[in-house]
Amino acid sequence: MLKLEVRPQPSKLMSLASPLLALALTALFAALLFVMLGKDPVRGLGAYFFEPLNGVRAMGEVALKATPLILCALGLAVCYRSNVWNIGAEGQFLLGAISGGGMALWLTTAGVTGPKGLYAPLVLLAGMAGGAFWAAITAGLRDRFNASEILVSLMLVYVAQQLLNYLVFGPWKDPAGFNFPQTMTFDASTWLPSLWTGTRLHWGFPLALLLVGLFWLFMFRSWRGFQLQVGGLAPAAARYAGFSARSALWTAMLTSGAMAGLAGAMEAAGPLRQLTPHVSTGYGFTAIIVCFVGRLHPVGIVFSGVLLSMMLIGGELGQSRLGLPNALTGVFQGLLLFLLLACDTLIHYRVRISKSGIKATMKARAA
């Protein structure tokens, strides 16, 4: 009989091996599914894990989609390490897109001109403020009314999506846009410029990598980060040490809201250059998976952000090249998180064949 036995110390090795194991199992499941759908599993897996990295142009697209994932996940990692369960990054992302896009739209209608990217910092700051404001609603209700941050942050995702719909179908709709639900294209001075002409990859990617470094310093080398982590791991110890749980809640929520908002504003001012109802393709939810697969660690998040971005692009490639349904990406994402959590059991437990179990079953059989 198999039995789980508590390890004397959490296994460092398993903590790094578990995401790889989960990824391998997900790929195995994916291959089985491709066979069942009557497709070549080698080509199917290739579309997800090889083709997105085939060539500089393709890699640029991977980095482009990884940027919002990494940014959202960085903020979420601070939350989850502080035991604050913000699952509404999607809503904070949308608010970032709305307020960043709103700023760009306002500048455009005010008739600003200038070199490309002159006003981009303003747009990004507006996005961060918008995302932080949306997170502040959750933090405030948790702080003042003890309302579950899980449920409030999630409900606010639906509210944010409707708010975006209202704006692009109503007051912000482009008058010259043939009644399509979209704003006018922003002026070039508010765009987030591309890194190289001809690619869609913008300055947000290096900025995200810079923030990875800053978040590492904040979480592991600052007094504030230490307080947050103690609060998450051992709330009683944090209370005894006099670390305020309220200030931890606000720090974590505002940080992650600002990060998600930044990602939203980048999406609006970077590749899209206008607002539509489909600014986000679920980046805020995918970022939760990125966060866990990356071990809630800034450096790990870079790798998992690239991985999940490859899976997003792989879904599109699989659809166009092999006629696979695009919804498969969602299946694989959910499965990856499921398998990861299962494999994580091996960090704290080891599998033992229990002798007493065997004896007991033998006795039972003999009787």
Add this chain to the structure above:
Amino acid sequence: MNEIALLIAATIASGTPIALAGLGLLLNEKSGVLNLGAEGMMLIAAVAGFATAFLTGSDLLAFAAGAAAGALAAAFFGVLVIWMNTNQYATGLALSLFGGGFSAFVGAAYVGKKLGERVPFEVPFLADIPFVGPALFKQHPMSYITIGLVLAVAWFLYRSRAGLVLRAVGESPESAHALGYRVRWIRLGAVMAGGALCGVAGAFLSVVYAPLWVEGLVAGRGWIALALTTFATWRPMRVLLGAYLFGGVTMLQFHLQAQGVEIASQLLAMLPYIATIVVLALISRNPAWIRINMPASLGRGFHPNS
């Protein structure tokens, strides 16, 4: 007058799936397990129910398929959380994300397919009473069954021995274990029962309420049902009342749109979600009140050998 009667009838119909899911989650949480995967289970069950109804034409089989799909999804969650001691929040979230993707994948073949209007069941004689008849007694049978289920669960939890054991497991798994109860199997049973009820709720949405399948059909009702268990301070009757309240808010939104009120439809569509937040904040504002009513081990894992 007649319009108000129809509004009440619609409120009951739209509250029914939330009540069913909320009731399932209540059972689930009474055992000490928090399942954030409600939305995912409802989505998977909605597809299963719709496909069954479409292929067999039987509502009964559709509900059975929904319940089975919900219970199966819940069993996966349960094994991970109960035996492998994974984080309940993260695992539930994984189920919700997986359910969203999986239902979109399986359901793609059924988008745009029609089932036809469901004929409501008219309670003999009572349905003929003016006003009261059309308001209360011309519903799909599942609406009445839901009320019966609420009463049954209330009886089970507070009047039966099995219910007492279930609550004991939720309050203190260590004590229940010491008394010789098989805590983990009891929890798995509660989680699967909760999944089955969420599944029936999902099937009701796609087969009776909509009746059609689109991606994301459940539209946050699973999360509203999760919030509902807190509003109801874990009491079955209050779950039912709360569900009708939310059904009412949803219907009010459509009613106002139909009346041509000068508010954009997108802003009205926010109403149920904002109402959830407001009520959640009002009920939760007294931490002591929540702590007294909440199952004491809610969200905590249990490992008998540690």
